[in-house]
Amino acid sequence: MSHSHSATVADAPPRRAAPMPPRRRNAATRRQHRAAYLFILPFFAVFLTMLVAPLVYAGYLSFFESRLIGGEQFAGLANYTRAFADPNFWGGLGRVALFLVIQVPIMLGLALFLALALDTGRARGSRTIRLLIFMPYAVPAVIATLMWGYLYGPDFGPLAQIARGIGWGTPDFLSPGSILGSMMNIVTWEFIGYNMIIMYAALRAIPMELYEAAEIEGAGQFRIAWSIKIPSIRPAILLTVIFSIIGSFQLFNEPSLLNAIAPDAITNSFTPNYYAYNLAFINRELNYAAAIAFLLGLLIAVVSYVVQLGEQRRERRDRKGLR
Amino acid sequence: MTTLDTRAVVTGRPARGGRRALRRYVPEKRRSWLLTVLLWLCALYFILPLWWLMVASTKDTSALFATFGLWFAPEFSLWDNLVELFTVRGGLFARWMLNTVVYAVVSAVGATLLSAMAGYAFAKYEFPGRRALFSVTLGAVMIPVTALALPTYLLFARAGLTDTPWAIIIPSLVSPFGVYLMRVYAADSIPDSLIEAARVDGAGEFRIFWQVGLRLLGPGLVTVFLFSLVGTWNNYFLPLIMLNTSELYPITVGLAQLQAAASAGGGSQAVFSTVITGSFVSILPLVIAFLFLQRYWQSGLGTGGVKG
Numbered sequence: 001m002s003h004s005h006s007a008t009v010a011d012a013p014p015r016r017a018a019p020m021p022p023r024r025r026n027a028a029t030r031r032q033h034r035a036a037y038l039f040i041l042p043f044f045a046v047f048l049t050m051l052v053a054p055l056v057y058a059g060y061l062s063f064f065e066s067r068l069i070g071g072e073q074f075a076g077l078a079n080y081t082r083a084f085a086d087p088n089f090w091g092g093l094g095r096v097a098l099f100l101v102i103q104v105p106i107m108l109g110l111a112l113f114l115a116l117a118l119d120t121g122r123a124r125g126s127r128t129i130r131l132l133i134f135m136p137y138a139v140p141a142v143i144a145t146l147m148w149g150y151l152y153g154p155d156f157g158p159l160a161q162i163a164r165g166i167g168w169g170t171p172d173f174l175s176p177g178s179i180l181g182s183m184m185n186i187v188t189w190e191f192i193g194y195n196m197i198i199m200y201a202a203l204r205a206i207p208m209e210l211y212e213a214a215e216i217e218g219a220g221q222f223r224i225a226w227s228i229k230i231p232s233i234r235p236a237i238l239l240t241v242i243f244s245i246i247g248s249f250q251l252f253n254e255p256s257l258l259n260a261i262a263p264d265a266i267t268n269s270f271t272p273n274y275y276a277y278n279l280a281f282i283n284r285e286l287n288y289a290a291a292i293a294f295l296l297g298l299l300i301a302v303v304s305y306v307v308q309l310g311e312q313r314r315e316r317r318d319r320k321g322l323r
Numbered sequence: 324m325t326t327l328d329t330r331a332v333v334t335g336r337p338a339r340g341g342r343r344a345l346r347r348y349v350p351e352k353r354r355s356w357l358l359t360v361l362l363w364l365c366a367l368y369f370i371l372p373l374w375w376l377m378v379a380s381t382k383d384t385s386a387l388f389a390t391f392g393l394w395f396a397p398e399f400s401l402w403d404n405l406v407e408l409f410t411v412r413g414g415l416f417a418r419w420m421l422n423t424v425v426y427a428v429v430s431a432v433g434a435t436l437l438s439a440m441a442g443y444a445f446a447k448y449e450f451p452g453r454r455a456l457f458s459v460t461l462g463a464v465m466i467p468v469t470a471l472a473l474p475t476y477l478l479f480a481r482a483g484l485t486d487t488p489w490a491i492i493i494p495s496l497v498s499p500f501g502v503y504l505m506r507v508y509a510a511d512s513i514p515d516s517l518i519e520a521a522r523v524d525g526a527g528e529f530r531i532f533w534q535v536g537l538r539l540l541g542p543g544l545v546t547v548f549l550f551s552l553v554g555t556w557n558n559y560f561l562p563l564i565m566l567n568t569s570e571l572y573p574i575t576v577g578l579a580q581l582q583a584a585a586s587a588g589g590g591s592q593a594v595f596s597t598v599i600t601g602s603f604v605s606i607l608p609l610v611i612a613f614l615f616l617q618r619y620w621q622s623g624l625g626t627g628g629v630k631g
Contacts, residue, residue: 005504033450033451035527036450039441039444040445042436043437043502044441046496049493050493051476051497053478054471054478055466058470059477082611094359114365117361120358122353122354122358122359123354124359125363126362129365129619132369134617137613138553138609140556140574142557142559142578146602147372148372151375157392158375158391182619189372195368234618244464250470252560258565260587261586286477290474293471294470
């Protein structure tokens with residue numbers, strides 16, 4: 001991810017012709033190091049207290065349990081063994097895994113198609129279309145979920161109105177069987193535009209010479225997209241994949257808000273995050289909730305890491321293949 | 324102004340506008356009708372829900388049930404809905420909007436400043452531990468924020484900071500992705516020679532950052548600011564667990580509560596039309612910001628993606 005940029009700490013040309021004595025130069029370097037540390041200090045102070053400390057604290061909490069008699073007691077791995085044997089935890093995990101394998105490919109595939117289509121510049125009003133597709137990203141997830149909740153509604157939801165008008169009867173988008181699909185649609189609606197913009201921005205950065213020749217040779221747009229454009233924006237695509245994986249595992253807003261209108265479809269362990277929230281604030285089982293949150297974080301880190309590693313391996317293989 | 328021009332401004336490189344320039348002067352390529360129709364159909368999917376929201380906020384509750392969702396009702400009730408919205412629960416809605424703006428702007432200004440300072444240091448100084456610290460920062464981009472909210476809440480509870488604005492603002496100040504973006508911008512847009520020249524003139528490191536660095540980082544600052552702003556504006560989980568007082572709620576938590584009351588049939592509390600109008604009013608500021616600041620999004624996301 002990082003791209004190295006070596007700042008040359010060249011000696012400042014002295015104003016007088018006399019060369020700078022070495023001690024002075026060291027003093028200058030030291031002063032610059034001190035300045036650099038002061039520049040990064042505020043960020044790392046907040047970073048430590050708001051990211052690292054909670055992480056450590058969650059880990060610490062997960063090894064304890066609170067008893068009525070004796071208060072907090074060291075419990076070893078009890079919370080973790082409980083999680084591994086907890087069908088609620090596995091059920092939630094299964095649902096987000098299903099979400100991941102169905103929703104993410106659909107969302108990113110469509111985003112990629114739209115980015116490529118807009119990049120060809122062959123549609124009228126491309127700029128307006130791009131803006132309209134990006135617009136849902138400006139809508140907070142909470143509002144998007146509330147809005148779709150009404151759109152799905154059986155009484156005055158336009159989808160139900162149209163279905164009744166055609167004579168299909170009233171579809172039930174909020175039943176236990178269809179709620180996950182309805183949720184996938186909400187997230188897809190919200191984030192296609194965001195992912196599309198990431199890919200589109202990467203496409204605009206490809207030098208045109210790369211495929212001008214192909215166009216002159218008479219290669220079709222599909223061929224150009226497949227052989228030149230998509231390979232060129234692989235890093236951008238990888239970024240969207242990683243962000244989407246993290247987002248899917250973390251699902252919370254949608255189940256928590258749809259619970260108000262579809263209480264029988266959303267169990268309180270619908271997704272791992274929603275489960276951890278309910279454990280902590282409704283059941284008051286803080287230690288177990290911390291263990292669930294910690295496991296979830298670990299899992300996300302491992303999955304993102306594996307995806308990145310696979311991509312790096314592939315790149316290396318491709319490079320070898322070229323030689 | 325196009326993306327590429329923006330990027331050129333951001334990175335100080337000559338615009339790779341070869342593409343755009345060509346497109347502009349060469350007679351336009353063949354237009355594809357099929358693609359045009361297909362893309363406009365796709366755009367409908369994204370825009371129709373928002374259209375419905377706008378139309379629905381002009382209806383009273385009985386018209387919501389009685390008329391077709393995608394077209395206006397005979398009587399136009401937007402003003403009544405607005406009056407209702409701003410008077411419900413003693414005018415809490417306006418308070419929620421104000422809270423949201425305050426939380427989002429304060430967090431975004433803070434996060435942008437912290438990211439700019441750190442990113443500038445990572446890009447422009449060779450100091451011991453630079454690589455390790457930057458790797459740690461990049462690794463943190465992967466940390467699931469929601470999984471952290473729970474322990475963060477417990478820590479704040481110990482410090483007695485829950486149910487205060489600080490509980491929302493302080494956690495939102497950390498933006499590892501912002502540091503990464505800022506480092507890329509600073510490396511590209513602040514020439515070392517300029518910093519050296521300022522040093523020769525006897526300027527201190529901090530003055531150089533304030534007067535030279537920040538000025539050249541302008542567009543990058545806007546991008547990071549926007550990201551943090553939207554991040555805090557959209558946050559729901561953190562304020563939901565941190566705040567108990569209705570007067571401190573941001574709009575997301577407030578509306579969710581109104582909706583729960585409306586669904587539970589709390590007739591005296593709130594009605595559907597109020598929640599719908601509230602949703603519509605609350606997305607207007609961000610939608611407008613998006614329309615006007617679109618290019619910053621693209622250049623920012625482009626930098627993040629291309630330089631992976």
